[in-house]
Amino acid sequence: MARNFGQYQAVDRNQLWSLFQRIDKNGDGGINASELQLALRNGSWTEFNPETVRLMIGMFDRDRNGTIDFNEFFSLWEFVTMWGNTFRQYDLDSSGAIDRRELSIAIKSFVSSAFRVQYIRPYYHNIDAEI
Ligand SMILES: [Ca+2]
Ligand SMILES: [Ca+2]
Numbered sequence: 001m002a003r004n005f006g007q008y009q010a011v012d013r014n015q016l017w018s019l020f021q022r023i024d025k026n027g028d029g030g031i032n033a034s035e036l037q038l039a040l041r042n043g044s045w046t047e048f049n050p051e052t053v054r055l056m057i058g059m060f061d062r063d064r065n066g067t068i069d070f071n072e073f074f075s076l077w078e079f080v081t082m083w084g085n086t087f088r089q090y091d092l093d094s095s096g097a098i099d100r101r102e103l104s105i106a107i108k109s110f111v112s113s114a115f116r117v118q119y120i121r122p123y124y125h126n127i128d129a130e131i
Pocket of ligand 1: 024025026027028030031035
């Protein structure tokens with residue numbers, strides 16, 4: 001089944017869809033903060049600040065319904081990928097975990113670079129209050 005997904009053609013939509021379904025534990029078609037936090041914990045991050053998770057939901061919840069639907073998930077997925085790269089820069093001993101101070105530095109560094117990205121800019125005022 002060959003289809004052109006326009007701007008998302010570089011991403012394997014089927015893989016992303018199965019990832020989305022795995023994260024959406026209760027199967028309601030949206031990812032809430034606790035589902036996202038659980039997913040991130042299952043990844044390489046042993047500790048992921050609940051505030052950061054809520055922040056991420058708020059950044060990409062474009063229709064403001066409190067959850068990330070599949071279309072919103074594309075942007076979130078890009079963010080998490082970028083975040084992973086940032087995280088590895090700060091996890092200097094590659095232990096898979098960084099302490100609270102290092103995490104704080106990493107978040108600030110990440111946010112300051114991420115908000116140069118056009119599509120995140122409208123949400124900057126939400127983030128600024130929490131960092
Ligand atoms: Ca859900
Ligand atoms: Ca939403």
